[in-house]
Every structure is written in structure tokens, then in C-alpha cells.
Amino acid sequence: MNFKIPERKRKTIKRFFNIALVLIGLLLVIFNDTLGKLEGFEEFIALYFLILFITIANWIFKQIKALIRLKNEKTKTELMHLKSQVNPHFFFNMLNNLYGLVDKDAKKAQELILKLSDMMRYSIYDGDKDTVLLSEEITYLENYIELHKMRYHKAIDIQFNIDTNNTDYEIMPLLFIILLENAFKHGVENLREHAYVHITLTAHNNEVTFEIENNFDEAQDSPDIGIGLKNLKRRLELVYPKKHTLTLSKTDTIYNATLNIKGL
Incomplete structure (x- = not known):
């Protein structure tokens, strides 16, 4: 049985994940002196920035893809109008x-x-x-x-x-x-x-x-x-x-x- 998350719920989960990522970053900045003494903190920082980089890169890729698709659709629409x-x-x-x-x-x-x-x-x-x-x-x-x-x-x-x-x-x-x-x-x-x-x-x-x-x-x-x-x-x-x-x-x-x- 295939389970597919509805589009609306996916967007909500994604939005929650992005907010959580920002909050974690703020906590790291505010409590850097305290958290820096914890064991495994450096590994956690490395993982955090890796996830942050992937998230930002994915967002940029989607924006570029959307712009290209919009441009192609505009070109096709204009060509159809010109041909008519x-x-x-x-x-x-x-x-x-x-x-x-x-x-x-x-x-x-x-x-x-x-x-x-x-x-x-x-x-x-x-x-x-x-x-x-x-x-x-x-x-x-x-x-x-x-x-x-x-x-x-x-x-x-x-x-x-x-x-x-x-x-x-x-x-x-x-x-x-x-x-x-x-x-x-x-x-x-x-x-x-x-x-x-x-x-x-x-x-x-x-x-x-x-x-x-x-x-x-x-x-x-x-x-x-x-x-x-x-x-x-x-x-x-x-x-x-x-x-x-x-x-x-x-x-x-x-x-x-x-x-x-x-x-x-």
C-alpha cells in the first residue's frame, strides 16, 4: 500500500522544518559559549551547516527551475500568439x-x-x-x-x-x-x-x-x-x-x- 502525503501537509512540514532550522541557528549563536563545551558539539555544528547548505542550495535550484519554466511558458505563449x-x-x-x-x-x-x-x-x-x-x-x-x-x-x-x-x-x-x-x-x-x-x-x-x-x-x-x-x-x-x-x-x-x- 502506497502512502502519499497530501501536498498541503508536505508544505506545512517543510515550513516547520525551515523554521526549526532557523531557530537552531539562533540558539547556537545565543548559547555558543555554553553549548561549545558539550561533547560532540563540533560534529553537530558540521552537520547543521551541511543541512543548512543543502537546504539553501535546494531552494536556489527550485527558484532557478521555476524561472526557467516560467520563461519557457512565456516564450511558448508568445510564439502561439505570433503564429495566430x-x-x-x-x-x-x-x-x-x-x-x-x-x-x-x-x-x-x-x-x-x-x-x-x-x-x-x-x-x-x-x-x-x-x-x-x-x-x-x-x-x-x-x-x-x-x-x-x-x-x-x-x-x-x-x-x-x-x-x-x-x-x-x-x-x-x-x-x-x-x-x-x-x-x-x-x-x-x-x-x-x-x-x-x-x-x-x-x-x-x-x-x-x-x-x-x-x-x-x-x-x-x-x-x-x-x-x-x-x-x-x-x-x-x-x-x-x-x-x-x-x-x-x-x-x-x-x-x-x-x-x-x-x-x-
Whole structure:
């Protein structure tokens, strides 16, 4: 038969033990002259300080452990919140497009619904995971590009080049989509003609580099950093501290973004 002391009683016993330890220390200080003459006093002092040291060390260890656990829980909560902010406006826009497309081109609408469904499933379920395979992220990006090709009624030069012999690298989900979204939102959407988005994804030797270049209308350019990029930067700081670089640059009409992650 297993006998387990209730948590409340354990805390009471522990509190009593700590108080007793302090009282013994006070008695030793106050009656040091008298107690010091007793036989075995030195051994008792050695044992007392050993117990005191163990008790203090145990308390410090538990405090550090609690702080680490609290920090990890805070990080996980923050990451969940940041992930929940990814893509809601994209899905909203695509649903609006679907509404207008159903009567005009039912077959195209069906294709769009299937791809949108795959993206939503990935975003909701796989997006909650700590890591996913690089191949899954690539498929997600390809679906996003295909949906945009269906959406726009204008010629767009879209190139997605992949250079890797291993797509089984594990990586945090929904990383590259923010940079791709920005290329379409601030570039393609505002250009009537000659819009382009060129993407290169390289993965070798436990290192992944995602480069994207797009042109934009200088008159429509906004100097402010959007919430998406702030979101991305914070997620990278939390998951890949000192293992990543994110470089953003632009000329008059061309925007470049490069994300590099090492040590995968």
C-alpha cells in the first residue's frame, strides 16, 4: 500500500522544518559559549551547516527551475500568439475572390477552394507545431503562389528556384510566407504591368537561405515596417537566437529580402 502525503501537509512540514532550522541557528549563536563545551558539539555544528547548505542550495535550484519554466511558458505563449497573426488577411481576401468567381468560372473556383483548403489545414494544424519539414514549407509556398496566379488578371513574372538535395530539414513553420506575402501585397497588387517576384530557396549543410526580390510602385511605397515583419523578427529572435540573419534592402523600385538560418 502506497502512502502519499497530501501536498498541503508536505508544505506545512517543510515550513516547520525551515523554521526549526532557523531557530537552531539562533540558539547556537545565543548559547555558543555554553553549548561549545558539550561533547560532540563540533560534529553537530558540521552537520547543521551541511543541512543548512543543502537546504539553501535546494531552494536556489527550485527558484532557478521555476524561472526557467516560467520563461519557457512565456516564450511558448508568445510564439502561439505570433503564429495566430499569420495569414488572416490573405484568407479573407481569397474568400472574397471566391465569392465573385463561383458564378463566373465554377471549375476554377473549385481548384482555388482545394488549394485554399490545403493552405488553411497546414496553417491551422502544422502551424502549431514546433517544427515541420522544409518540403512541407515549400509546398505551402507553392500553393500560395498558385492561388495568386488564379487571383490576378494580369501577367506576372513569378519564379521559384529551389537548390537543395535535402528537403528533410526541420524548420519552424510559417517563416517564409511573411516575406512572400509582402512581395505580393506591396509589389504585385500595386503594379498594373511588368510585376515580378523572384524567389530562391537554398538548403545545404544544415543551412537554409530564402531570397526574394520584387519590384513595386514607388508612389505606393510605405516606409513603415508592417506588423508581419515585426512578427517575423520576433519569432526568429525567440527560436533562432544568434543563428539567423534577416537582411532587407530596397532601391527606387526594387525590394530585396534575404533570410538565412544556420545550425538546423
